[in-house]
Amino acid sequence: MIEDKNQQRTQLSDLGEFGLIDHLTGNFKITQSSTIKGIGDDAAVLEFKNKQIVVSTDLLVEGVHFDLSYMPLKHLGYKAVVVNLSDVYAMNAKATQITVSIAVSNRFPLEALEDLYAGIETAARIYNIDVVGGDTTSSNKGLLISVTAVGEVDSGDVVYRNGAKPNDLLVVTGDLGGAYMGLQVLEREKEVFKVNPNNQPDLDLYSYIIERQLKPEARKDIVKLLADLEVKPTAMIDISDGLSSEIMHICTQSKVGCDLYEEKIPLDPQVISTCEEFNVDSTTVALNGGEDYELLFTISQDDYPKIKANPNFSVIGHIKEASAGLHLVTRADARIPIKAQGWKNFNA
Amino acid sequence: MIEDKNQQRTQLSDLGEFGLIDHLTGNFKITQSSTIKGIGDDAAVLEFKNKQIVVSTDLLVEGVHFDLSYMPLKHLGYKAVVVNLSDVYAMNAKATQITVSIAVSNRFPLEALEDLYAGIETAARIYNIDVVGGDTTSSNKGLLISVTAVGEVDSGDVVYRNGAKPNDLLVVTGDLGGAYMGLQVLEREKEVFKVNPNNQPDLDLYSYIIERQLKPEARKDIVKLLADLEVKPTAMIDISDGLSSEIMHICTQSKVGCDLYEEKIPLDPQVISTCEEFNVDSTTVALNGGEDYELLFTISQDDYPKIKANPNFSVIGHIKEASAGLHLVTRADARIPIKAQGWKNFNA
Numbered sequence: 001m002i003e004d005k006n007q008q009r010t011q012l013s014d015l016g017e018f019g020l021i022d023h024l025t026g027n028f029k030i031t032q033s034s035t036i037k038g039i040g041d042d043a044a045v046l047e048f049k050n051k052q053i054v055v056s057t058d059l060l061v062e063g064v065h066f067d068l069s070y071m072p073l074k075h076l077g078y079k080a081v082v083v084n085l086s087d088v089y090a091m092n093a094k095a096t097q098i099t100v101s102i103a104v105s106n107r108f109p110l111e112a113l114e115d116l117y118a119g120i121e122t123a124a125r126i127y128n129i130d131v132v133g134g135d136t137t138s139s140n141k142g143l144l145i146s147v148t149a150v151g152e153v154d155s156g157d158v159v160y161r162n163g164a165k166p167n168d169l170l171v172v173t174g175d176l177g178g179a180y181m182g183l184q185v186l187e188r189e190k191e192v193f194k195v196n197p198n199n200q201p202d203l204d205l206y207s208y209i210i211e212r213q214l215k216p217e218a219r220k221d222i223v224k225l226l227a228d229l230e231v232k233p234t235a236m237i238d239i240s241d242g243l244s245s246e247i248m249h250i251c252t253q254s255k256v257g258c259d260l261y262e263e264k265i266p267l268d269p270q271v272i273s274t275c276e277e278f279n280v281d282s283t284t285v286a287l288n289g290g291e292d293y294e295l296l297f298t299i300s301q302d303d304y305p306k307i308k309a310n311p312n313f314s315v316i317g318h319i320k321e322a323s324a325g326l327h328l329v330t331r332a333d334a335r336i337p338i339k340a341q342g343w344k345n346f347n348a
Numbered sequence: 349m350i351e352d353k354n355q356q357r358t359q360l361s362d363l364g365e366f367g368l369i370d371h372l373t374g375n376f377k378i379t380q381s382s383t384i385k386g387i388g389d390d391a392a393v394l395e396f397k398n399k400q401i402v403v404s405t406d407l408l409v410e411g412v413h414f415d416l417s418y419m420p421l422k423h424l425g426y427k428a429v430v431v432n433l434s435d436v437y438a439m440n441a442k443a444t445q446i447t448v449s450i451a452v453s454n455r456f457p458l459e460a461l462e463d464l465y466a467g468i469e470t471a472a473r474i475y476n477i478d479v480v481g482g483d484t485t486s487s488n489k490g491l492l493i494s495v496t497a498v499g500e501v502d503s504g505d506v507v508y509r510n511g512a513k514p515n516d517l518l519v520v521t522g523d524l525g526g527a528y529m530g531l532q533v534l535e536r537e538k539e540v541f542k543v544n545p546n547n548q549p550d551l552d553l554y555s556y557i558i559e560r561q562l563k564p565e566a567r568k569d570i571v572k573l574l575a576d577l578e579v580k581p582t583a584m585i586d587i588s589d590g591l592s593s594e595i596m597h598i599c600t601q602s603k604v605g606c607d608l609y610e611e612k613i614p615l616d617p618q619v620i621s622t623c624e625e626f627n628v629d630s631t632t633v634a635l636n637g638g639e640d641y642e643l644l645f646t647i648s649q650d651d652y653p654k655i656k657a658n659p660n661f662s663v664i665g666h667i668k669e670a671s672a673g674l675h676l677v678t679r680a681d682a683r684i685p686i687k688a689q690g691w692k693n694f695n696a
Contacts (some may be wrong), residue, residue, distance in 0.1 A: 037506075040509075043404035052393050053393070055399065056493070061488070088391055099405045101407040103412075140490060141488060148405055148447060208633075238390060
């Protein structure tokens with residue numbers, strides 16, 4: 001919401017397509033032994049010996065998935081990478097390479113794209129992946145980013161969504177609802193800014209949840225931790241759309257039901273206090289908010305001793321036969337069916 | 349240009365995101381032994397034993413790369429796949445899987461997306477590849493398609509852009525300029541249609557070049573043919589931006605120069621006649637037109653006997669030392685430096 005009026009602006013057309021690609025991707029270093037050839041040919045060339053390869057792709061659209069009035073471009077680049085890596089980790093795999101394509105209107109100067117790519121480069125460095133390709137083109141309106149991630153996994157270690165069995169425990173990492181409440185705070189500040197552009201918001205009270213929205217992290221550490229603990233989940237998914245949607249994916253694909261305990265859903269104190277301030281129900285936020293990029297998985301009860309003391313994990317329910325259905329068990333011990341949320345994007 | 353007023357229209361929001369994905373991708377069959385898991389989890393899972401893997405990605409934007417007023421959606425789906433496969437073949441690799449992501453505004457009903465996916469499915473069947481993932485989201489404006497292709501190649505067989513050596517021959521497949529001239533005809537007919545919507549154009553005279561524009565094919569056959577002929581190119585690229593741009597890529601990356609002979613550039617008679625009709629120079633069209641998706645490659649002179657009788661190939665020049673520069677040798681024996689075209693998309 002703070003605009004630097006003195007920023008330098010270089011027109012994209014000054015560079016030409018190939019000059020632009022070279023300029024933006026010149027900092028990307030190749031560190032993966034599986035990367036034989038990165039950016040600069042018709043395709044990247046990778047080599048994985050006796051590994052299975054996972055491939056995941058996501059598309060982020062301005063005005064649908066992000067709002068540049070409060071999302072700095074560097075954060076956007078970082079987040080675009082992270083949300084894709086999260087899908088790779090949800091397969092219990094190691095992310096190794098990404099491709100990044102962008103469509104961008106003439107309203108963006110070169111410096112804006114440099115910020116975007118600085119965020120991409122930071123994410124690539126922190127998560128130790130190679131950027132091996134992409135496409136850069138113009139759009140009629142706005143900015144769009146498409147990321148495809150490639151990862152590797154030993155054949156016996158891959159975890160699908162469809163392996164949950166009755167009596168398995170339902171486990172989630174971290175805490176939920178923060179990204180959604182961070183978005184609510186940012187949306188409110190945007191409205192305040194429209195009325196009074198000189199207002200400098202004090203967002204210290206919301207620092208955790210705003211960071212969850214603007215700079216989420218993917219749980220690479222969990223894949224390593226599960227391996228160290230010798231726990232192989234029976235099913236796993238990342239939480240991009242919200243807990244209820246992800247539980248439904250696991251239960252539908254595994255052909256099982258489940259009980260989810262409201263009191264077990266992990267919430268950060270800042271989420272609880274902000275929900276009170278906004279007068280929204282924190283359970284609803286955790287169930288439907290999305291964008292937390294935590295991992296949701298199921299494990300055999302035999303593995304419970306290995307995870308029970310670990311602060312990264314919360315057991316939030318258990319798997320039942322399909323005929324039992326999917327239910328939220330409330331604090332008042334009511335059983336409420338878990339339902340799908342509509343596709344918000346198309347209902348807007 | 350012919351609109352069916354009675355067509356059925358189903359709102360995308362009626363289906364929801366997951367219903368839509370299931371609906372559109374339900375026809376996709378898995379045929380590749382390297383596809384362990386296709387659509388329906390956080391990522392696709394692939395396995396290639398002792399092969400190198402190539403990955404290529406392209407982004408197509410409405411109003412920039414295609415115009416739906418003359419591009420039927422089924423053709424667009426087909427073309428979006430083909431242009432990506434072309435990059436895989438340009439690595440001398442076999443295409444095996446793709447992911448397809450689309451961003452689409454509410455102006456498109458379900459039936460439009462069904463047409464788009466019918467084209468994708470047709471291309472997948474004809475080129476024998478699996479569709480293993482993707483993302484479907486809404487856009488504020490228009491349609492955008494992002495395709496990522498994966499292929500495999502024996503480590504010794506991969507061909508980069510950077511292997512051309514002085515005295516190598518410069519070879520192109522098929523003929524050039526057709527896709528560009530087809531576009532000129534379609535643009536002209538669009539203008540006529542605006543003035544008189546009842547005019548039914550007679551496009552028989554232009555059938556070949558219009559097909560080159562609306563339904564291009566990737567040269568999968570050439571990869572097989574080169575293997576059968578036991579010719580491994582020293583460098584290869586596909587012709588998406590135009591012959592001059594692709595020659596410059598090969599020469600820059602290989603650190604060589606070249607002579608290109610105008611009289612050797614293969615042109616279809618329909619390209620020549622349409623260039624005369626539009627009063628444009630056919631050599632300029634072949635050099636800068638783009639979108640032909642033919643393959644341009646260099647071979648050692650020792651391999652010349654293996655290709656010389658084959659109607660798929662035209663030898664159009666030869667590689668020189670870098671210090672000699674890059675030149676077009678005209679029919680009048682003038683030597684004109686080959687220059688880069690600007691990035692048309694950003695100059696528009």
